[in-house]
Every structure is written in C-alpha cells, then in structure tokens.
Amino acid sequence: MTPHNLAALNTAPATDFVAALAGIYEHSPWIAEAVVAQRPFASLLALHDAMIGAVRGASADKQLALVKAHPDLAGKAARAGELTAASTSEQMSAGLDRLSDADYARFHRLNDAYKARFGFPFIVCVRRHTKDSILRAFERRLAHSADEELATALTEIFRIAALRLDQAVAADDKLKVAGRISTHVLDTHAGHPAKGVVVELWELSASGDSRFVARGITNSDGRTDAPLIGGRPVPIGVYELRFDVATYFADRGISLPDPPFLGIVPLRFSVAEPEGHYHVPLLVTPWSYSTYRGS
Amino acid sequence: MTPHNLAALNTAPATDFVAALAGIYEHSPWIAEAVVAQRPFASLLALHDAMIGAVRGASADKQLALVKAHPDLAGKAARAGELTAASTSEQMSAGLDRLSDADYARFHRLNDAYKARFGFPFIVCVRRHTKDSILRAFERRLAHSADEELATALTEIFRIAALRLDQAVAADDKLKVAGRISTHVLDTHAGHPAKGVVVELWELSASGDSRFVARGITNSDGRTDAPLIGGRPVPIGVYELRFDVATYFADRGISLPDPPFLGIVPLRFSVAEPEGHYHVPLLVTPWSYSTYRGS
Amino acid sequence: MTPHNLAALNTAPATDFVAALAGIYEHSPWIAEAVVAQRPFASLLALHDAMIGAVRGASADKQLALVKAHPDLAGKAARAGELTAASTSEQMSAGLDRLSDADYARFHRLNDAYKARFGFPFIVCVRRHTKDSILRAFERRLAHSADEELATALTEIFRIAALRLDQAVAADDKLKVAGRISTHVLDTHAGHPAKGVVVELWELSASGDSRFVARGITNSDGRTDAPLIGGRPVPIGVYELRFDVATYFADRGISLPDPPFLGIVPLRFSVAEPEGHYHVPLLVTPWSYSTYRGS
Amino acid sequence: MTPHNLAALNTAPATDFVAALAGIYEHSPWIAEAVVAQRPFASLLALHDAMIGAVRGASADKQLALVKAHPDLAGKAARAGELTAASTSEQMSAGLDRLSDADYARFHRLNDAYKARFGFPFIVCVRRHTKDSILRAFERRLAHSADEELATALTEIFRIAALRLDQAVAADDKLKVAGRISTHVLDTHAGHPAKGVVVELWELSASGDSRFVARGITNSDGRTDAPLIGGRPVPIGVYELRFDVATYFADRGISLPDPPFLGIVPLRFSVAEPEGHYHVPLLVTPWSYSTYRGS
Incomplete structure (x- = not known):
C-alpha cells in the first residue's frame, strides 16, 4: 500500500x-x-x-x-x-x-x-x-x-x-515506533574491527525453539551494513546473536586447536523496550570475549 | 569392581x-x-x-x-x-x-x-x-x-x-588421564564472587541436540564445590555453560527490566584436549559479561 | 626479636x-x-x-x-x-x-x-x-x-x-592482622597465563609522588611467587600495579607497532580495608586489557 | 595568517x-x-x-x-x-x-x-x-x-x-595530515553511557614527567563533545587518559568504600601513527574496567 x-x-x-x-x-x-x-x-x-x-x-x-x-x-x-x-x-x-x-x-x-x-x-x-x-x-x-x-x-x-x-x-517527521538490534565485532587479538564475520540473529522461545531472524556480515568497520532489526519495534523477547568466530580467525591464518576453543559465539539477551536501541557488541580473541549493552 | x-x-x-x-x-x-x-x-x-x-x-x-x-x-x-x-x-x-x-x-x-x-x-x-x-x-x-x-x-x-x-x-601415583571443566562467577557489579548462581553444563552436538551433563551452584568463592567434569577425560566436543544470572541479580535486589537484559548466559566453547583443564569463568553485571580460557 | x-x-x-x-x-x-x-x-x-x-x-x-x-x-x-x-x-x-x-x-x-x-x-x-x-x-x-x-x-x-x-x-593460631595485594596475568591473545611479566607495585600519594613497594615476575601460572604485599596490613592508600606488557609480547615474538600500543600498563586502585585481600588481575592482549577486584 | x-x-x-x-x-x-x-x-x-x-x-x-x-x-x-x-x-x-x-x-x-x-x-x-x-x-x-x-x-x-x-x-579537499585521540565511557554497572565523567589527557615523557594536554566531560552519549586531540597529527609518544570514576559513581549515589576501589582510572597507551585514529574507550563499574583500541 x-x-x-x-x-x-x-x-x-x-x-x-x-x-x-x-x-x-x-x-x-x-x-x-x-x-x-x-x-x-x-x-x-x-x-x-x-x-x-x-x-x-x-x-x-x-x-x-x-x-x-x-x-x-x-x-x-x-x-x-x-x-x-x-x-x-x-x-x-x-x-x-x-x-x-x-x-x-x-x-x-x-x-x-x-x-x-x-x-x-x-x-x-x-x-x-x-x-x-x-x-x-x-x-x-x-x-x-x-x-x-x-x-x-x-x-x-x-x-x-x-x-x-x-x-x-x-511525513517529514517519524513517530518513535522503531527500535533496533545492532552489533559490531572488534578483534582484540589484532587490534582492529573484525571484517567478514558472519553473524545471525535468532529469536528464542520459552519452549526451547529458536527462529532465524536475520543474517549479516561485518564490514571493515566491524559492523553489519544494516542493523539486524531496524525500522520497526523489536518484539519483547529473548534473542541470540551468533558469531562465527572460528571461521573468521581461521581465515586470518591464526593457528587454532581442533576444534577451536571458540566456534560459534552466542550472545543471548532480552529486549524489554521495543523502541529501544540494543547495541550488543562482541570483543573477541580466539580465547576470550566480552559483550555489553552498548550505545 | x-x-x-x-x-x-x-x-x-x-x-x-x-x-x-x-x-x-x-x-x-x-x-x-x-x-x-x-x-x-x-x-x-x-x-x-x-x-x-x-x-x-x-x-x-x-x-x-x-x-x-x-x-x-x-x-x-x-x-x-x-x-x-x-x-x-x-x-x-x-x-x-x-x-x-x-x-x-x-x-x-x-x-x-x-x-x-x-x-x-x-x-x-x-x-x-x-x-x-x-x-x-x-x-x-x-x-x-x-x-x-x-x-x-x-x-x-x-x-x-x-x-x-x-x-x-x-597406586600412589595417578596416570594423567583426567581433564576438567570448571568455572567461577565474579559479580563485577558488586565487586565480589557471585554466590548462589545456578550453572549447568550441556554438551552440544553438530545436529543441534544438547545433552545435560551436570549442574552446580556457586559457593561463597564464586566456584562450584566440584568441577562440572573432573576425574575423567573431557570428551572432545562442544559445550555450553549456562548461568542463571537473572535469578542471581534479582535475589540481590537489583532493579532489572522485565525481561532482564541478561537471563541465562550461555558460554559456548570446545574441548580439544581431553586431559586439559578448561577453566571458563564468567565476569558479569546485569548489563555486560566477559569470559576467557583461564587457568 | x-x-x-x-x-x-x-x-x-x-x-x-x-x-x-x-x-x-x-x-x-x-x-x-x-x-x-x-x-x-x-x-x-x-x-x-x-x-x-x-x-x-x-x-x-x-x-x-x-x-x-x-x-x-x-x-x-x-x-x-x-x-x-x-x-x-x-x-x-x-x-x-x-x-x-x-x-x-x-x-x-x-x-x-x-x-x-x-x-x-x-x-x-x-x-x-x-x-x-x-x-x-x-x-x-x-x-x-x-x-x-x-x-x-x-x-x-x-x-x-x-x-x-x-x-x-x-602460637598455633594467627590474629587476623594481615591483608594482601596479589595479581595474576592472563594472556588472552595466546589463551594461557602470561609467564615472565615484570610487575611492580607502587604507592601513590595525594601530592603526586610515587613510592616503589615491590617487584615480581609472573611464573608459569601467571602469578608472582609471593603476593606483592602479604603477611602484614596493607596501608590504606592508593596503589598502582605496573606491568611491562610490551616486553612480554615482544619476547613472545608478536609483531607490534613502534612504540607498542601498550607498554607499561598501570592498574590504579585504592585499599580501604588493610586486612582485605586485594587480588587485581590483568587480562591482556597487545591491544586491550581488563581488570577487576578478584578473589 | x-x-x-x-x-x-x-x-x-x-x-x-x-x-x-x-x-x-x-x-x-x-x-x-x-x-x-x-x-x-x-x-x-x-x-x-x-x-x-x-x-x-x-x-x-x-x-x-x-x-x-x-x-x-x-x-x-x-x-x-x-x-x-x-x-x-x-x-x-x-x-x-x-x-x-x-x-x-x-x-x-x-x-x-x-x-x-x-x-x-x-x-x-x-x-x-x-x-x-x-x-x-x-x-x-x-x-x-x-x-x-x-x-x-x-x-x-x-x-x-x-x-x-x-x-x-x-580547498575542497583536505590532505590526510590529522589524527585523533578520542574516548567514550560506558557504565556497565548501570547499562548505559556514563555522563559527566571528567577525563583528562596527559602526555608522558620517558623521564617521568607528564604534561597536561586536554580535558573533557562526557556527554549523554558517554563521549566528549570533541576529541581530546583532533585536526592535527598526534605526536608519537605515550599518553594517559585519566577518568575520575570515583566522583562519577558517587554522584550516581552508589555506595563505595572510603577510599573507593577505583578513583582516577589511568589508561596508558602509545601512539605510533600520528595520522591514526586512537579511540580508547573505558567500560567501567566501581570494581572493574576494561579498555581496547576501538574504532
């Protein structure tokens, strides 16, 4: 319409x-x-x-x-x-x-x-x-x-x-109805944004099911080109961002154990404000990671 | 026997x-x-x-x-x-x-x-x-x-x-056949070990199934009384430690959104050396966490 | 005596x-x-x-x-x-x-x-x-x-x-009069404790002076063999642990800029309880670090 | 001119x-x-x-x-x-x-x-x-x-x-002659950017002297309104960002020990590329912090 x-x-x-x-x-x-x-x-x-x-x-x-x-x-x-x-x-x-x-x-x-x-x-x-x-x-x-x-x-x-x-x-203005889930990946092993990391967003249900929502690949700034969810309310619920860090570090030529200590890294968090901005970054080496609600 | x-x-x-x-x-x-x-x-x-x-x-x-x-x-x-x-x-x-x-x-x-x-x-x-x-x-x-x-x-x-x-x-000596998966939880919001956190260890399979392995509760030192796996080889595979941090912070009386940003925190990692010690800690606030392969 | x-x-x-x-x-x-x-x-x-x-x-x-x-x-x-x-x-x-x-x-x-x-x-x-x-x-x-x-x-x-x-x-018992300052260093670039890091403890005064207290070298467990202060009260005051991470990573053969992003890492903290245990670890790569009051 | x-x-x-x-x-x-x-x-x-x-x-x-x-x-x-x-x-x-x-x-x-x-x-x-x-x-x-x-x-x-x-x-174009030192502060105790943190940038010399370079206060996005150094080359050297986190957390009404575990947090790093962007954030609670070379 x-x-x-x-x-x-x-x-x-x-x-x-x-x-x-x-x-x-x-x-x-x-x-x-x-x-x-x-x-x-x-x-x-x-x-x-x-x-x-x-x-x-x-x-x-x-x-x-x-x-x-x-x-x-x-x-x-x-x-x-x-x-x-x-x-x-x-x-x-x-x-x-x-x-x-x-x-x-x-x-x-x-x-x-x-x-x-x-x-x-x-x-x-x-x-x-x-x-x-x-x-x-x-x-x-x-x-x-x-x-x-x-x-x-x-x-x-x-x-x-x-x-x-x-x-x-x-109209020229927008009602405040949209929230956002976004991420960025920083490779603290190399000291720069992680480029080429495949990240998926999944919605988890209380019954244990998970539903695929979106996929992105990080660019040279370590971000996906678009937010994983944007331009609409983010449904109140539980989400998981899943980062394929094993492939990323293998592509960088880093020597890793088999299987690598970190393969797919899941970051699980809940959304309580559908109009909120949920920026959930990953700071990662092959042996450690951290995340936080960012801005 | x-x-x-x-x-x-x-x-x-x-x-x-x-x-x-x-x-x-x-x-x-x-x-x-x-x-x-x-x-x-x-x-x-x-x-x-x-x-x-x-x-x-x-x-x-x-x-x-x-x-x-x-x-x-x-x-x-x-x-x-x-x-x-x-x-x-x-x-x-x-x-x-x-x-x-x-x-x-x-x-x-x-x-x-x-x-x-x-x-x-x-x-x-x-x-x-x-x-x-x-x-x-x-x-x-x-x-x-x-x-x-x-x-x-x-x-x-x-x-x-x-x-x-x-x-x-x-015998008086032991053959080196046992590995270990252990954890500890540090509450960096309060600045002390997190006591009373329920943690479960799950084994994940490539087909997407997950199998419950062990459950523990952190003591006043932030550790489970026994390792989640100990005294035997740790099978090569993918594991997830799952920490119920929402209940922990709610019990501490911290005001949290509904649902809380962090509910169950999963730490997923792989074991490549069955005789290795995998110490995988969680440093956590209601808004952030980090982990690493510790010692 | x-x-x-x-x-x-x-x-x-x-x-x-x-x-x-x-x-x-x-x-x-x-x-x-x-x-x-x-x-x-x-x-x-x-x-x-x-x-x-x-x-x-x-x-x-x-x-x-x-x-x-x-x-x-x-x-x-x-x-x-x-x-x-x-x-x-x-x-x-x-x-x-x-x-x-x-x-x-x-x-x-x-x-x-x-x-x-x-x-x-x-x-x-x-x-x-x-x-x-x-x-x-x-x-x-x-x-x-x-x-x-x-x-x-x-x-x-x-x-x-x-x-x-x-x-x-x-006597067989000890009065609780001693506190402790200790540390350990985890190399999250390599995924294991950092061995051979020179660490110094300094006491800082309000006037800007600093006074050397102790020096240690981390062992294969990433710890100094003895606490930097132990067996006595830790005077209420401001302290700085200083870790020579540039030398450590250079010795590991990691390629670093000149000068390296991280040279001497200072961790500054205050002691309020002289009988407390202040365990202040360093988790470090050549590009990032974190610390916390540990246990 | x-x-x-x-x-x-x-x-x-x-x-x-x-x-x-x-x-x-x-x-x-x-x-x-x-x-x-x-x-x-x-x-x-x-x-x-x-x-x-x-x-x-x-x-x-x-x-x-x-x-x-x-x-x-x-x-x-x-x-x-x-x-x-x-x-x-x-x-x-x-x-x-x-x-x-x-x-x-x-x-x-x-x-x-x-x-x-x-x-x-x-x-x-x-x-x-x-x-x-x-x-x-x-x-x-x-x-x-x-x-x-x-x-x-x-x-x-x-x-x-x-x-x-x-x-x-x-002219319409600019030669690439300027670098930048910037920061932002995230309060991972509260889960949002830290507003009102006083941060100073100091240049440290090999002889132990330090020279004040700039001061800023973080805004509601946790950033200073302008970079601490910007619009010119960043001289190759050692710098320290100093954040007054004790005052910030006290102003938030958080109960802290006397003296607080973290008072002034110094982040020390070196600049090797005068035309580079050195974004050095602080993620902080009253008991922990981390930093990294960001983007």
Whole structure:
C-alpha cells in the first residue's frame, strides 16, 4: 500500500481524509472524523496526538466500544480469516497464525478468562511482542483492576495506532515506533574491527525453539551494513546473536586447536523496550570475549 | 569392581597378576604375561610404560593381531551385546549405544570403508570423544597411509589401556588421564564472587541436540564445590555453560527490566584436549559479561 | 626479636609473662598483669581478647591514662628519638620519619588542635595507614564528639596491640592482622597465563609522588611467587600495579607497532580495608586489557 | 595568517602564486616556481603531489640543497631566534624551545654526529613527534646508510610540506595530515553511557614527567563533545587518559568504600601513527574496567 502524504491529507476533501485514516483505529472511523476539522496538522506526531485526544475526550461508552471493536488474539475470527487486513498482518508478526493446537487452546482459555473478568477482549500491540511475552502479559494483566486494565487497553490501542499511522502516512517527521538490534565485532587479538564475520540473529522461545531472524556480515568497520532489526519495534523477547568466530580467525591464518576453543559465539539477551536501541557488541580473541549493552 | 592394589600385584603369584591385568589390552593377556617378570613396579606409570614397551617390542604380526582383537565401533557385536564389559561401557560413554538408525548406518558404512582400506577395525579411545568427534576422526583417518594409521591405532590402544589401568589398579601415583571443566562467577557489579548462581553444563552436538551433563551452584568463592567434569577425560566436543544470572541479580535486589537484559548466559566453547583443564569463568553485571580460557 | 612461645608464656613465672607482654600496650604493663591469673590461654586470640577485656573493664581514669601514654604522631618526641622501639618502628612504616618540613608543621598543627579539643593525643594504628590516610583520618576525627573519639582511640589501641602481639608471640593460631595485594596475568591473545611479566607495585600519594613497594615476575601460572604485599596490613592508600606488557609480547615474538600500543600498563586502585585481600588481575592482549577486584 | 584559496591561487599571477607557496619548502621557492605552469590544480592533493614531483624530478644537487636548507633541531639558530616563522612554530610544538640544558646538549651532540656522518642536518617532521620520539628517531637513523637517510629526509620534508600546505591553502579537499585521540565511557554497572565523567589527557615523557594536554566531560552519549586531540597529527609518544570514576559513581549515589576501589582510572597507551585514529574507550563499574583500541 502506498502511504498517503500528510500534506495531501491536510488539503484533501474531508471524506477522503476520513477514508484514508478510518482504519487507524479498529472499526472506528469516528476518530478520524473527530479530528478532520483540526487540519492542517504540522506533523505526523500532531495528527497522532490529535487522534489520541479525540479518544481520551470521548465518552466512557465510546471508549469501551472502541476497545470492544478489537478481535480476540489468536481467536476464532483470526482462524476463520475474518480480521481486518491490519489485524491479520499484526497477528502474523508474532507467529499467532502458526500456533500449535496446545497454544491455540491456551490462548482460547486466556481470552475467555480475560473477557469473563473485564467484559472486553484482551488488547496488546502485537508488533511489539513475541508469543511468549504476550502470554506473560496476559497472565500479569489478568490480575489488574478493571480501571487499570481499561487504561492499559487504551495505551495498547494508541501503540497500534501509531504503528498503523507510521505505515499509512508519509511525513517529514517519524513517530518513535522503531527500535533496533545492532552489533559490531572488534578483534582484540589484532587490534582492529573484525571484517567478514558472519553473524545471525535468532529469536528464542520459552519452549526451547529458536527462529532465524536475520543474517549479516561485518564490514571493515566491524559492523553489519544494516542493523539486524531496524525500522520497526523489536518484539519483547529473548534473542541470540551468533558469531562465527572460528571461521573468521581461521581465515586470518591464526593457528587454532581442533576444534577451536571458540566456534560459534552466542550472545543471548532480552529486549524489554521495543523502541529501544540494543547495541550488543562482541570483543573477541580466539580465547576470550566480552559483550555489553552498548550505545 | 574394587581396584587391585599395585603393592599386592607386585607380590602376587604370576598367574594372579596376569589374570588381574588380562583385560587391560583387549583379548590380549600376552601383554600382562610379558611384563610379569619385570616386577616390582615402582609406580602405576612404570607398569603402564612396561606394557607399552611389550607391545612396541612385539612382532608386527602380534601388533596387528592386537589391533584386530578390537570390536567395531557401534558395530553388530555391540548391538548383539557380545563385547567385553570394558568395551561395552566405553562405547556407552559416547552414546554409541543409543544411535539413531541413520547414525548406525553411517558408522556401519565408515567401519566397512575403513576395514576395506586398512584391513583392521577403526580404533579410538572412545572415552575421550563424543559421537561428533569420532565421526570427524573417522573421516580424517580414512585419508591416512597404512603406516600412519597403524601407529594411530596403537596410540589409541595405549590411551584405552591407560584408562583401564587407572580404574583397575590403585597406586600412589595417578596416570594423567583426567581433564576438567570448571568455572567461577565474579559479580563485577558488586565487586565480589557471585554466590548462589545456578550453572549447568550441556554438551552440544553438530545436529543441534544438547545433552545435560551436570549442574552446580556457586559457593561463597564464586566456584562450584566440584568441577562440572573432573576425574575423567573431557570428551572432545562442544559445550555450553549456562548461568542463571537473572535469578542471581534479582535475589540481590537489583532493579532489572522485565525481561532482564541478561537471563541465562550461555558460554559456548570446545574441548580439544581431553586431559586439559578448561577453566571458563564468567565476569558479569546485569548489563555486560566477559569470559576467557583461564587457568 | 625472637617471638615468645604461647605455650612457654602459659607456664612461665608471672613476672616473666608480664615482662614479655609489658610493651603490647604502650607504657601500660598493668594490662598484662591484669590477665596473668587467667592463664593458660588456649590461643593467641584468647590472650588478645583477655587483654582487651582488661582495658574495657578498667576505670575511665585508667583508660584515659592508657590513651595519654601514647606519643604524638610525628611529634617532637619522635624527632628527638624518645619513643619506644615499637612506636618508632610503627611511625617509620608510614614514612612519618621522613616528612618534609611543611608536612611536619601540618602534623604539629593537627596534633595541637586535636589535643586542645579532646585532651589526649591522636592515636591511630599507623601500620594500617599511609601518610595521606592518616591526614584524612585526622581531619575526619576532629569533627567527632569526645565520646566517639575516646572509643575510636581505644579501637586503634587494640589494633596496635594485635599487631604487636602477632609479632611478639608465636602460637598455633594467627590474629587476623594481615591483608594482601596479589595479581595474576592472563594472556588472552595466546589463551594461557602470561609467564615472565615484570610487575611492580607502587604507592601513590595525594601530592603526586610515587613510592616503589615491590617487584615480581609472573611464573608459569601467571602469578608472582609471593603476593606483592602479604603477611602484614596493607596501608590504606592508593596503589598502582605496573606491568611491562610490551616486553612480554615482544619476547613472545608478536609483531607490534613502534612504540607498542601498550607498554607499561598501570592498574590504579585504592585499599580501604588493610586486612582485605586485594587480588587485581590483568587480562591482556597487545591491544586491550581488563581488570577487576578478584578473589 | 588567513589561508589562501586554491581557486584564487589557480588564477592568480604566477608571481603571486609563487610568493604564496614559497615557504612550503624551507628556503626553496624554486619548487613553487616549478609547478606554476601546471595550474589549475583540481585539488590540494594534486598541488601537493605536483610539488613532490618537482622535488623528485630535480637533480641530486638540488635535492641535497633542499635538505641542507633546513635548520638544526634545537640548534643554535633556534636559540638565537633566527629560524623561519614556520620552523619556529614547529619546533615549539614538540617543546624543543623549552629544553633543559642537558637536553639541549644532547641534541647538540646528536646534530653534530648526524652531520658528521651524512653531511646534512637531521630533518624530522616535528609536529608528528614528541621530544622522546625525536631522540629515538635520531639514534635509529644514525645507523642508516647515506642513501636510506637521504630518502628518509625527503619523506620528512614532504610531511612538513603537507602540514604547511594544509594550513596555508583552503580547498575542497583536505590532505590526510590529522589524527585523533578520542574516548567514550560506558557504565556497565548501570547499562548505559556514563555522563559527566571528567577525563583528562596527559602526555608522558620517558623521564617521568607528564604534561597536561586536554580535558573533557562526557556527554549523554558517554563521549566528549570533541576529541581530546583532533585536526592535527598526534605526536608519537605515550599518553594517559585519566577518568575520575570515583566522583562519577558517587554522584550516581552508589555506595563505595572510603577510599573507593577505583578513583582516577589511568589508561596508558602509545601512539605510533600520528595520522591514526586512537579511540580508547573505558567500560567501567566501581570494581572493574576494561579498555581496547576501538574504532
């Protein structure tokens, strides 16, 4: 989908503006309608804030209706292919479209328990999550009070809206929705950046599975040309960077034991802030390494 | 089996001496017979060296017969339970008794290729190996010349004999057959050894499986009370030490993100010398860690 | 002076016991007299505790007299050579016998201010201090209340007594009066302990001077054969370990720039607990190093 | 002096061009004259290369005259204030204008020995050196053959010319004459860059003196706003970065011993390539630190 241009939206007929932004909030075009008269918006952030303001200024009934307009996570509607395109794509991002039957049943039970307790569906900004972190959030939030939980649901809806706006509308500014996982490799045996190191990023699940995310090769500055994850939220979860240092040092002609003391070096860390920058470097010799959360 | 005492063996009737040591070399009591007249032995090492001398001094035919007296690795005799007790236990140590059908077929093919090329079975001191390292040795040794390979087979037989002697005979000295994997954890956030860290040692296979080896908890000196592997050869292979640092820092009352940046820290390294000491420490804060091959 | 033996003291005539221990407390043989009837002492610690008990059980006047029996630090009596042998040796340990005129005048002023405020001389266990830490203690303690300061003076007197007892009496147990500075060097370029590294320990003063303390050469385990300081309190102060890593790596045949990136590596740290063990290792390549308070 | 503009020089009368560049080579305007007909120069580098070409293309006599046109280092002419302005400023940069009498005598002896051996003065691009590195170069080069030494002298003259050109002529390109010393501080206790750390750069001499070079304070990215040395060659020599980490951690409210284990952390390293980038970071907790040559 080609994004709309903010400048064009600022001057378009009101109906076009509403049509363009109707889907930013799930099944709730009234929010776009509520801000159309505030045009022109100086920035994407101004537009986003105005729409948030419209929700916060609406009646409690309308807010609740907005919350209830959202589908279940990994629910029957998702299985039946009845979600909005945006929701479908979001639920896929965390792998909710490829759950085992046991996981599907678990989500089903949690959805039912949540709705029985609060009277509305569990809402989370899925693009900021992995399956594991959704399940943990589910359990943590079941212990909330109803007021806390309504506030939490709105916060998540605003996060979903920010991501949808970011994709739907091009502007000079960017909403702060993207995080980053990056690395660099310093060869402290040679005293310079390590060039040509193959590095892979894997996502680990609580069940012990690992899922390949991205691969890169370090350049002469010891960095991959692009971050391993960038331009989008980094789902809350556990990750492993895996560096093939044995091949790197063998290519440098260093004499190594067979097998070398260090082969694939895994650096395992968790992401708690999807919009954070996780720079996780490797300082390495054939016999030692260190890492840290860098900047 | 209670070990024999070297002093007792030195003064026992010759037939008892030979009976006690008949199994040190597979189906070859003639080697014990060859050294009985050299008694008394001042040390276990002297006895071991004498038996090696008997083999090296024997005719080429006798040496070849010794080599041929060994069973196939993961062969039909093993499957049929027809090995000596020592061989059975040795092959179990590397998991050769629980191969998949595909692995069994692979060993079968390699055994056949090896025997076709050299005329005797492939011999390796299994207690110093994992399945992966045996398979790599198989392939590497198939490229040897016949002379090289006979020499290699004898070297492996002497290693097997040393381990059998070490178990069969108690003496004041010890043969150098044992390696070690150990660790210690230093909390560089607090500036003292980390006490109470749960650490596990896993063996990783080339196919991606991992096998639990041992678990320990660090004491007030930051060390486990015993090495994770000790008192025996460390099989050539890939290992991972896994430290539960998130629980440790949470127990210390440190405020951490959810999930914490560092949860389980894996240190992956390979062992190339089964008799080596692999001391692999962890220096750790909630945000950084380093490791090295220590001493 | 040959130390007395605790067992012999336990059975000696009372006058000999008192004569042997008369100097443990400055000009105060009454303390030895007070405990002679409690013999035999099972350990040096029991003797030490008994003498402390005698002081604590004495009248306030007697305690004050004990405090007043001590000489000024760097005072006129010291300059005139009128101190007890023990006091003379103690004051030399912190360099108080070689003060500049300015420092001497500063001590003089502080002594006068302290005596004017508290009515007794400033007492500190000099063997646990450097000149700088004495001066800081002086200033900090001038702000104390009289009660606090009398208690502090007694604590220091007990520390002095422990050190004098430790030197004067041999027994099966040792009083905990000794700290330690030690190091080891790990060559993480080669993956083994660094052998043959020359390391020096220097004491740094606030005025920028540095004083050589000890030199060692690392052995095949990467350690000096003896700690750089051991068997005595480590004076509170700032220290620098200086490792000649350029010579070490050049001797190993590593190609280095001219001058090498790392020549002499200084590790600077402070000692706050004279009875503590300060193990300060160096992990080093020609291009990187790290250190930590170890154990 | 306002630099000339390359574009203006390209179109100026030939005499003006020569006047502007007469001093790039010491007392040798013939070199500027030799390239005036090659105008216009597309870049500063093209101009520099053309002037080098003119020297290399000149007769051996002319080259020798160029070499001999240079003054002694720390020689009588310098003491008498008879040098060109460029030479005076250059010799000051390495402190040759504030030598002790002993050092002056040492330079005098070396100058005499050098001239006796080679027949021309010792030339070195002083801005790339400290006094110590000049003295070492002096001794090393005295062992050269005459041919080697003439080549070395010309190389140094070209380096001097590059630095003079860089200051005298503004253009779109820059000659590669500048190196850099920079740092950053990462607080691995807190997991983020250390803000507000005072860091000083000192130059150390072989005689034990140290000379203050620059001071900075780390910003929220853990870096100083500007490199400690930048925009000029980094003189070959020994440096120390000194970080006040005790104040930093105390300001963060961390409980520390008195005195803190780490107070001022010195990182000592040598510079061998004046045009290199020396990025020397500090990763630090109150109990540990590491450094490396970064990028």
